[in-house]
Amino acid sequence: MVLTLVRLCAREVVSDHSSSPGWLRWVPSELFAPLLEAAFCSCRPLAVGELVQRWPERSLRVGGRRRPGQAGPNRLCIQALLLAVVRGLSDRRCAMQILDLCGLQGDEGGMGDPMGGWSLTVALCTMVVQARAGLRKQKRREGERERKRFSALERDEDIKRERGQYKKEQEPDGDDESSDTERMTLSGSAGDEEIKGVRRRMERDRQRDGPLAGLGDSRRENEEKELGSNVLVHVRADLFVNARSWERVRGALNSSGPLKLQCRYLRVEEITVSSIRTLLDLLPHQGLLGVDVRYSSLGVAGLAELLPLLSTFPALHSLRLHYCNLDFRRDHPGQDEALRDLSQGLAQLQELRRLSLTALRLPGQLRVLLSSLPQPLTILELPYLSLTPSDLAYLSCSHHAATLQQLDLSENRLDETTLPSIRRLLSQTSGSLQHLSLSGCGLTDGLLGLLLPSLGGCRVLKSLALALNPLSVSGLTDLVRMAVRMPSLRQLLYPNPLEDYQPGLPDLPSSAQLLDWPLDETTDISMTSSHLNRVVKDSGRTDLSLTCDLLNYDKDLVD
Ligand SMILES: *[C@@H]1O[C@H](CO)[C@@H](O)[C@H](O)[C@H]1NC(C)=O
Numbered sequence: 001m002v003l004t005l006v007r008l009c010a011r012e013v014v015s016d017h018s019s020s021p022g023w024l025r026w027v028p029s030e031l032f033a034p035l036l037e038a039a040f041c042s043c044r045p046l047a048v049g050e051l052v053q054r055w056p057e058r059s060l061r062v063g064g065r066r067r068p069g070q071a072g073p074n075r076l077c078i079q080a081l082l083l084a085v086v087r088g089l090s091d092r093r094c095a096m097q098i099l100d101l102c103g104l105q106g107d108e109g110g111m112g113d114p115m116g117g118w119s120l121t122v123a124l125c126t127m128v129v130q131a132r133a134g135l136r137k138q139k140r141r142e143g144e145r146e147r148k149r150f151s152a153l154e155r156d157e158d159i160k161r162e163r164g165q166y167k168k169e170q171e172p173d174g175d176d177e178s179s180d181t182e183r184m185t186l187s188g189s190a191g192d193e194e195i196k197g198v199r200r201r202m203e204r205d206r207q208r209d210g211p212l213a214g215l216g217d218s219r220r221e222n223e224e225k226e227l228g229s230n231v232l233v234h235v236r237a238d239l240f241v242n243a244r245s246w247e248r249v250r251g252a253l254n255s256s257g258p259l260k261l262q263c264r265y266l267r268v269e270e271i272t273v274s275s276i277r278t279l280l281d282l283l284p285h286q287g288l289l290g291v292d293v294r295y296s297s298l299g300v301a302g303l304a305e306l307l308p309l310l311s312t313f314p315a316l317h318s319l320r321l322h323y324c325n326l327d328f329r330r331d332h333p334g335q336d337e338a339l340r341d342l343s344q345g346l347a348q349l350q351e352l353r354r355l356s357l358t359a360l361r362l363p364g365q366l367r368v369l370l371s372s373l374p375q376p377l378t379i380l381e382l383p384y385l386s387l388t389p390s391d392l393a394y395l396s397c398s399h400h401a402a403t404l405q406q407l408d409l410s411e412n413r414l415d416e417t418t419l420p421s422i423r424r425l426l427s428q429t430s431g432s433l434q435h436l437s438l439s440g441c442g443l444t445d446g447l448l449g450l451l452l453p454s455l456g457g458c459r460v461l462k463s464l465a466l467a468l469n470p471l472s473v474s475g476l477t478d479l480v481r482m483a484v485r486m487p488s489l490r491q492l493l494y495p496n497p498l499e500d501y502q503p504g505l506p507d508l509p510s511s512a513q514l515l516d517w518p519l520d521e522t523t524d525i526s527m528t529s530s531h532l533n534r535v536v537k538d539s540g541r542t543d544l545s546l547t548c549d550l551l552n553y554d555k556d557l558v559d
Helices: 002-015 017-026 029-041 045-053 075-089 117-163 166-170 176-187 190-212 219-228 246-253 273-282 299-310 335-347 366-370 389-397 419-428 445-456 473-483 511-516 525-539
Strands: 059-061 098-100 233-242 259-269 290-294 318-322 354-358 379-381 406-408 435-437 463-465 491-493 545-547
Touching: 002 017, 002 029, 017 045, 029 045, 045 075, 075 117, 075 233, 075 259, 117 233, 117 246, 117 259, 233 246, 246 273, 259 273, 273 299, 299 335, 335 366, 366 389, 389 419, 419 445, 445 473, 473 491, 473 525, 525 545
Parallel strands: 059 098, 098 233, 233 259, 259 290, 290 318, 318 354, 354 379, 379 406, 406 435, 435 463, 463 491, 491 545
Antiparallel strands: none
16 A cells, blocks of 8 residues: 555656756655656656666666566666666766666567567667776776876975975875875866766775685686676676677677676577687676577587586576577487587586477487486476477486476377376376476377376366367367366466368368468357356356467466
8 A cells, every 4th residue: 555655656756857856866765666666667768867877775676577468668768777877887876786687578588578688688788888988988087187186296396395395294194195186086077076986886896895805716706806896786687699799798798897797597599609608608607597599500519519618507597499400310420429418418407497498309319318417307398399209208207207397298299109108297297297288289189088187187287288289179178177177277278179170171180280270260269268168167166267369378477
């Protein structure tokens, strides 16, 4: 209630920018956060800039998890924020030492976002480089002034000496010079005052870093510390890097200035193994939680080359590879060695808990990939992997089976021969599995019927996705009758039943055919939906939602 009142007032206050010079300096620091939130919500870039430039707290966090349907912050507001961070470096009212922008671009790239991950990364890197250039300029100005001051002092001394007063004046206080500096800077222009602010904060930072100075023993740590001695603000963000932005990102990561970039999740697209290497070499090693590589032609050997590097990031818990040409070709020389290197490399990823492999063509090699991982995985995504019966048999007995919370096996064709493995896997993981996708797996009424008892045993399952499987209305009805008896289930994504398609669909349609084949416009599509929802209603469940909307389905909505 009180919070709401604060929010309402904050909106009102930031809505009139012309009045801000009047109130801004009287605002207590605990009101800056609600004011900034209001400025973002009502898209007031000027207010964002003024608040951020004099941010009174040690850390500022913008981003975080967005509520479903909530749009990301507006581009102008983000740009105002970044500019104000740079201005704040030389504003002594600004106490910011940590700027946390993690999650601002969303895990999935925030397509259609007002400021997507790619452009935000470029803007951030530009800010880092500019801040460094700005500091250099200031230092030059500072040096110039020092020189002038000394020559002025020398001139004074010459005059004093001439007058025979030199000795007498120097005796009372040796602190003359520093108080002189103080007076000069304080009585100077606004620019001088700003420099003073920077210097003070740099000194404070150095003191703060002091006690840790002896701890690092590796060369890299020392280097980082040395570079870090200028750092005023640590900027944490998720970085999205592609071929066009790579150069910019490299420059920003390699620059030692007042802003230091740290990466939480790194996503790279369409860049080479050596470029990825360079980035990983430059990234601060603490704090990187995940790496996501997409549409980059790594090959088995390329990935094997990157893994030792990845193992030097102690907090890395997520690795995602999406269309990385990891084709295993037995006829190519050296493939077996590369695969062995891969396995050994994966064994070094001590904290890995999430592995997503999309569209790698490594049939029959799942054991090689997963068996060497030191920790059991909690999230495993293997869509479009052409998993073989032996892959699934391995998975169902692997050390990951009992800990999985999320499992995505979509677009791997299941049949009678693989079903026993799937059932074993589901029974192994029944106490932990929360999200399961078996979309596009070729599940017919008969196959699904055999699977239903195992699915029903998943006690903590929250979401189940079964889109693009060739099921009939009767198969769907059985599915929903089972679903209403699963106490944790909140979301069920079901496929359009075969009856809803125009005639001519093959007997066992592929998921691509189910996706492309036109639905029959003469049948009422909402019939299926209302029929299934009646089953839910009759069961008395009100917390289970059904959908056949593949594009808008989001399992994370139930978390
Ligand atoms: C980083 O900067 C240093 C010095 O400015 C330069 O010698 C080095 O080549 C740069 N490294 C990368 C990877 O860009």
